[in-house]
Amino acid sequence: MRFHVSMKVDGRISVEVDAATAQEAFDKAIKRWEIDDFDFNKMDIVDSYPVNAEDEDGNLTDSNY
Numbered sequence: 001m002r003f004h005v006s007m008k009v010d011g012r013i014s015v016e017v018d019a020a021t022a023q024e025a026f027d028k029a030i031k032r033w034e035i036d037d038f039d040f041n042k043m044d045i046v047d048s049y050p051v052n053a054e055d056e057d058g059n060l061t062d063s064n065y
Helices: 022-035
Strands: 003-012 044-055 060-062
Antiparallel strands (some): 003 044, 044 060
């Protein structure tokens, strides 16, 4: 039987911006995040675990992680 497993991923990706202050850099990074495409293959994965799995019949099972 085939399952689709939903994974929760905590990761870090670098967003490069030009700014005069750290707060301005944070604001610009948020704006870039909303409109730019990022290469998620470059993301550093901090943690990940399965959230739930759905089988071919649509039955959803939550994980114990």
